Amino acid sequence: MIHQIILTVAAVTAINVVLAVLLVIAERYLADFGECTLTVNDQKKLDVKGGSTLLATLSREKIFLPSACGGRGTCAYCKCRIQSGAGPLLPTEIPLLSSEEIENQVRLACQVKVKQDMAITIPEELFAIQEFRASVKEIRRLTHDIKLLRLSLLDPGEISFKSGQYIQLKSQPYADIRERVSRAYSISSPNHVKNAIDLIVRLVPEGICTTWVHEYLREGETVSFVGPMGDFFLRDGRGEIIMVAGGSGMAPMVSILHEMIHTNNERKVTYFFGAVTRRDLFYLDEMNAFRQKLPNFKFIPALSEPLPEDSWDGETGLITEILGKYLKGKDTSDMQGYLCGSPGMIQASIQVMKEHHIEGDRIFFDPFA
Amino acid sequence: MKPTPHEKKQWFDFLPGAISKDGFLGNDRRQIHDIVQDDERHLEYLGLNREAIADRLQYFIESGKKGLEKNVDLGDYTVQVRWSRGMQPCPFGERGLHHKLVAYVKHKSSGRELRFTQLNVHMIREHGFFEGSGSTFRMEPEILQVFMT
Numbered sequence: 281m282i283h284q285i286i287l288t289v290a291a292v293t294a295i296n297v298v299l300a301v302l303l304v305i306a307e308r309y310l311a312d313f314g315e316c317t318l319t320v321n322d323q324k325k326l327d328v329k330g331g332s333t334l335l336a337t338l339s340r341e342k343i344f345l346p347s348a349c350g351g352r353g354t355c356a357y358c359k360c361r362i363q364s365g366a367g368p369l370l371p372t373e374i375p376l377l378s379s380e381e382i383e384n385q386v387r388l389a390c391q392v393k394v395k396q397d398m399a400i401t402i403p404e405e406l407f408a409i410q411e412f413r414a415s416v417k418e419i420r421r422l423t424h425d426i427k428l429l430r431l432s433l434l435d436p437g438e439i440s441f442k443s444g445q446y447i448q449l450k451s452q453p454y455a456d457i458r459e460r461v462s463r464a465y466s467i468s469s470p471n472h473v474k475n476a477i478d479l480i481v482r483l484v485p486e487g488i489c490t491t492w493v494h495e496y497l498r499e500g501e502t503v504s505f506v507g508p509m510g511d512f513f514l515r516d517g518r519g520e521i522i523m524v525a526g527g528s529g530m531a532p533m534v535s536i537l538h539e540m541i542h543t544n545n546e547r548k549v550t551y552f553f554g555a556v557t558r559r560d561l562f563y564l565d566e567m568n569a570f571r572q573k574l575p576n577f578k579f580i581p582a583l584s585e586p587l588p589e590d591s592w593d594g595e596t597g598l599i600t601e602i603l604g605k606y607l608k609g610k611d612t613s614d615m616q617g618y619l620c621g622s623p624g625m626i627q628a629s630i631q632v633m634k635e636h637h638i639e640g641d642r643i644f645f646d647p648f649a
Numbered sequence: 650m651k652p653t654p655h656e657k658k659q660w661f662d663f664l665p666g667a668i669s670k671d672g673f674l675g676n677d678r679r680q681i682h683d684i685v686q687d688d689e690r691h692l693e694y695l696g697l698n699r700e701a702i703a704d705r706l707q708y709f710i711e712s713g714k715k716g717l718e719k720n721v722d723l724g725d726y727t728v729q730v731r732w733s734r735g736m737q738p739c740p741f742g743e744r745g746l747h748h749k750l751v752a753y754v755k756h757k758s759s760g761r762e763l764r765f766t767q768l769n770v771h772m773i774r775e776h777g778f779f780e781g782s783g784s785t786f787r788m789e790p791e792i793l794q795v796f797m798t
Binding site: 622 | 665667671716717718719720730733734735736738744745746766785
């Protein structure tokens with residue numbers, strides 16, 4: 281009896297081992313898609329190893345599609361057109377694609393695997409996105425929950441970007457966090473400074489990357505990021521520029537203002553900055569400096585809930601109320617709106633602007649909001 | 650009880666650093682479906698149901714959003730919503746993203762405070778998941794009871 285039990289256990293174990301070995305062999309050889317050719321924009325041909333997602337494959341070829349979810353198939357930023365070789369549409373893609381996009385062969389690069397030759401189309405500007413290594417030159421506290429992060433570029437040593445664009449900073453493992461994550465932060469430094477960038481990072485409750493920046497990252501350490509990205513930048517025009525921001529939304533506005541000084545742009549700018557109390561305000565000296573250099577620049581900070589000790593005699597109320605009061609009765613036909621901050625502030629500001637006839641095609645904001 | 654195959658697959662996303670800094674399980678050693686079942690029994694005992702709780706929490710979020718980070722007075726309560734840029738997926742793995750926002754609600758008379766995210770509301774409504782014991786955003790049914798009226 282015991283002999284039989286031992287034999288049965290040994291037989292089952294042996295079968296399991298054989299199956300496991302077969303699985304490993306199958307994965308090694310049957311799932312090897314060999315070398316595939318990616319044709320990008322009908323011009324560039326890339327010989328790549330098959331088997332990975334298109335997003336990861338392109339990344340290895342130094343072509344970086346935007347992605348905010350780390351390839352989980354949830355943010356849908358990595359959409360691109362795949363004319364051939366993508367295989368059938370996956371269930372994971374369907375909820376994130378419109379019927380028009382499906383008709384136009386748009387797919388999620390993080391979901392589609394490269395298993396055969398493929399022809400894809402991606403926007404030309406994405407070729408300008410590079411991966412950078414940089415040294416942390418300075419970390420400076422701006423408010424109780426906002427820090428300035430100044431990065432000195434190591435490799436490549438220079439960056440070209442439009443004021444208002446953002447980069448995706450990669451965090452390092454820390455404490456219990458084992459994975460690296462990428463998060464988007466707008467560049468606040470002038471775009472004519474090529475060898476360094478400034479970021480303004482607000483601590484997000486439970487935020488993986490912002491906690492790393494605020495509590496673990498130290499001056500002198502090396503970080504990596506991908507960029508520049510985004511189409512939030514100063515458009516041509518002659519009318520007044522209305523900026524509305526809060527918190528770390530200050531970053532792209534500062535970069536745009538620097539560019540206006542550098543290019544002697546004399547357009548009228550009115551910048552509304554919303555905060556709750558005095559301790560949430562920062563860069564007031566920088567705003568004064570802009571006022572000295574830009575003849576038509578006006579900065580209007582507003583506190584929604586000033587404390588008695590704030591001794592605040594400036595604008596009080598929600599930033600959208602102050603904005604509405606300012607726009608009331610004005611000719612807004614050639615005004616442009618630039619918004620950066622929390623999604624709630626952006627949504628509310630868009631509504632106020634539209635109520636005052638600043639149409640959607642003249643309102644610009646960060647895509648990752 | 651053993652983890653379900655789906656739980657095994659999704660387990661990583663509940664841990665610190667996958668979706669949120671501290672993860673969703675705290676120091677809880679139970680399987681996810683056991684946490685859900687225990688809370689379900691607890692809610693039944695208290696005469697609560699998860700849809701009503703999710704509706705109530707969403708009411709606080711929608712009211713708080715109007716304040717643009719300022720405290721909004723709701724009579725018996727004050728609520729403040731801090732809405733950050735970016736989105737979060739659900740650790741249970743279905744499609745869709747949730748805004749990164751945290752609501753802080755204070756019950757004036759008792760002084761009790763509640764803190765929760767938009768993702769919490771989704772996980773309560775769709776999965777009956779209030780997070781594991783000791784987790785940063787764990788919501789105890791007894792405390793939630795105070796905020797239901």
